[in-house]
Amino acid sequence: MEEQDKILHEVTSQEYKYGFTTDLEMDTIPKGLNEDVIRMISAKKEEPEFMLQFRLDAYRKWLKMPMPEWAYLKIPPIDFQDIIYYAAPKKKAEYESLDEVDPELLETFNKLGIPLEEQKVLAGVAVDAVIDSVSVKTTFKETLAEKGIIFCSFSEAVQEHPDLVKKYIGMAVPVADNFFAALNSAVFSDGSFCFIPKGVKCPMELSTYFRINAAGTGQFERTLIIAEDESYVSYLEGCTAPMRDENQLHAAVVEIIALDRAEVKYSTVQNWYPGDKQGKGGVYNFVTKRGICRGESSKISWTQVETGSAITWKYPSCILMGDNSVGEFNSVAVTNNFQQADTGTKMIHIGKNTKSTIISKGISAGKSDNSYRGLVKVLPGAVNSRNFSQCDSLLLGSTCGAHTFPYVEVGNKSSIVEHEATTSKIGEDQIFYCNQRGISTEDAIGMIVNGYAKEVLNKLPMEFAVEAQKLLQISLEGSVG
Amino acid sequence: MLTIKNLKASVEDKEILRGLNLDVKAGEVHAIMGPNGSGKSTLGNVLSGKEGYDDLDGEVEFLGEDLFELAAEDRAKKGLFLGFQYPVEIPGVPMVNFLKASVNEHRKFKGLEPLSASEFLKLMREKKEMLHLDSQLTNRSVNEGFSGGEKKKNEIFQMAMLEPKLAILDETDSGLDIDALKIVADGVNALKNPERSTIVITHYQRLLEYIVPDFVHVLYQGQIVKSGGKELALELEEKGYDWIKKETV
């Protein structure tokens, strides 16, 4: 037993390997938040009036909102006046060619394994690289433009496609939806914008890569994806941050709008800096992600692999408005050391014959707490709707916690909702079986955990699945991977 | 190859093995029989390094080394194989990945290069053919959804892949129909050579019609109370275990 505990301990104590910082010339504004700061951000981005009003509206509402306290999290007080709300690499935000990009920056993304030279990019993935909330480079833009697909930074979209932005921004996540969404709406600096026109199947994976670099800054990016009738897109999001002793705030918003028969797949591999083994530092990841299946037979699926962040507060959700629309949520969340995660989803069934599936796999190690929180709500008009939820938790070691908080509300007789949840420790008999075949306990744990998470990993696009699998191993193993 | 002297083990204050002695030489096939609860499975588990047994005592020497000094995986890599009575399911882990990891760990231990994917698949194909196995099994997760017979055949298949020096087959015959039993027995016989020993733990004499033992031992109340040749198994089949019990009392 003790031997196994020792190995478990070794296996679960690993180092974060993306924790380097980059020296970049930054354009930052002073700390603090007030209407002037918001006007300054908007002015720096040369935004049209409607955006400034959107921000101010959000800010005024935010001032009246309390921090949410209902999650199973211990969040130390955050001084919102002690955060820098705008930081950008000094050079201009969008580059004509890679030669103009700060070599330090290029090196940063190379280190992260995100090459921005198109010829080196993994076949079939277009990347929008966002550093400290500002988009630095979007690849394959022209190729996509030929199909009518708009894939660019949010700032650029505000300039070039103000009508689209005006029409859809705040549709899935209203400015006052929650405390962090309101904060984001007030101060967001950049992010990705994606528009897939009617009938177009996006030929490659679209990807945004987020990185927090500057000290003392918050990252507030915003993503908006619009899929018109009969269109399809698969979207990937990755993120890392340097190791810093102070906590950094990340409050992002992602909105997805799917019209008739459109399908959007959104995949995240979240690997923000989780803090050190003593729980010092790390990113507070307070994110609002929501998609609306506005059109009939539309589909939105969220897949997430969450391994990073000191605290995660995140519930990618689907509002199933269109008849026959489909929502999916697939999640693997790993917490270790002093990490805390309260994550899950909401599936709101409004249209007839709507379907949703939730698969959540939580893995807790160290002294961490890992919670699933989910709501399945079937309105009276959502006749013949279906939901199936499976939420499993795996515990590695006796000092961590695994919690499950589902809410199920059904308002008609023709719908069927099923929820199942299990919690157990990693099987000693499974480890022994592997040992008996010559496989070490460390490898056995890695193998069993990956097998346990497989159902979700399988939903990720190929390139991402490999990365995610490695990440799981890194999160729980010594130096493997 | 394997020498056991005065082996003792208990679970929660209950003594299961009470001073067991056994000597297995290279190339020999030993059958261990005994009524339920006599300690047969405990013996296999203790030898292969399962945790959870208290008051382990006695000496076990395997290929010249003190077995108790070795971790379970190291015993495996040294050539000790346990065919489980109830092989555990490991959801989500494909049999192929599992076995490849296992084979390569064994190779690393022997100082050999790991097999490439194609070499490994080739080896797997050969072994499957040798055992007349359904090739579907290896595409599934380890033991998941396998029928009782499939699980047992899968154990023999792994044995064939790993080529152990000493194989302990714990009730490998239980729950098998006659065809599956033959496949299992053929597998064991095909792997037989002068360097390799086998301990067959069984409740019934049936399997021993196909795997002919050199020695038969009767385990009762944690001790070997009677040893003999293969004819002892027949005698047990005929008379049951009661006469042994009486003799011991």
Added chain:
Amino acid sequence: MTQLIAKDIALNERYTSLFYENKEALEKGSSPILNRMREIAIKRFEKDGIPGFKNENYKYTNLQPIFEKKYQHIFEYKRVEVDLNDVFRCDVPQLDTYVVLLVNGWYYARNRELTELPDGVVVGGLQQVANEHPELVQDYLNRQAALSDDPMVALNTAFAKDGFFMFVPDNVHLEKPIQVINLMRAEESIFATQRNLLVAGKNSQFKVVFCDHTLTQGEFLSNNVTEVFVERDAVVDLYTVQNQNNQANSVNASFFKQEENSNLLTSTATLHGGLIRNNVKITLDGEYSHADVYGMSFTDKKQHVDNYTNIEHAKANCTSNQVYKNVLDEDSVGAFAGRIHVVRDAQKTAAFQRNNNVLLTDSAKMNTKPQLIIDADDVKCSHGATIGQIDEEALFYIRTRGINEADARLMLMNAFAHEVIQEIRVEPLRDRIDELVDKRLRGELARCHSCDMN
């Protein structure tokens, strides 16, 4: 803490001033064991007040509207002019029990004396026992309830004067069940506060059946608290049959504390009533203890039934099993919230929970909130919840065997409920509840003959 708005404050003040205005009357005749907690409790109540939707623990049941109504409060025992022993007679065949009557939350003064009780067994009214045998009460009363942060429990503690008391000494096995009949009987709307205390000594055994009934039409509001102490090796069964008129609302909190190797079975059947909220808190506080927790409800019209359970595995090697089933008809609303909490180091816990619900109409509504909070790793815990309808394939199968649809439906719903009923360990009671459920499902009034006047 929830933020209170002006309207809530006004409502809460009504109950706090009611307390202070009648403090003397409340204390009069009560044992200091009860009185010493009153003021502490009312202050605790004041903090959160009557729970509305904002209270996460009452998310699906807003108690404010029923507490806003006007009620008559009774601060001392009122003599009943008829002999309730004659009015009430339980006719469950072969159900041989010791019968104890309570009326409007008070121990009925003319209860027949229970002869044949084994030595040392005490059965009576809480007020009287607390005055006459404080030593039987002081080590138990409030020892669980005071730890609760539920404002309704605090309100009970502030107002409670009487209720059912039972003490079974070490090693005594009470073969015959005790049947406690809670009768509500009044000409006008009444607010009742009943406080029960049950103690099972080491290695003792008993079974108690609570039957909640109304003898008159009209509105009632009961705010009840029951504390049960299950000592080492004891075996306790506690059954509750809720069968009141549809204007009888109640909030019932039950606390169970289990010591080493004890065994508890509690089962609640809700047949008729208005708004009913049942809170069950079980603390498995000794190793190798086991709890079975069952509940079922059949609701129609505008009934509202909310079952809220919290099983705390405080020690290692304990097991618990929960099954709750609800059938909802017409405009009724159901809620279930079940929490399993395995505390740090409560290793080798096995805890299971299931909640299955059938909605019969589009205007019925069911909310369920199962929760697992697990802080130990060597555990097996699971919960499952379903909301749906009768299995159409099974229905079809039965019909192909020549059974008409209505009967087939009935058959399946009976089977649905039977999973809970079959766990009842008192055979005549099990048969009676089976029969009541069958009647209930047929839409007949499931009355216990003479003792129910719906």
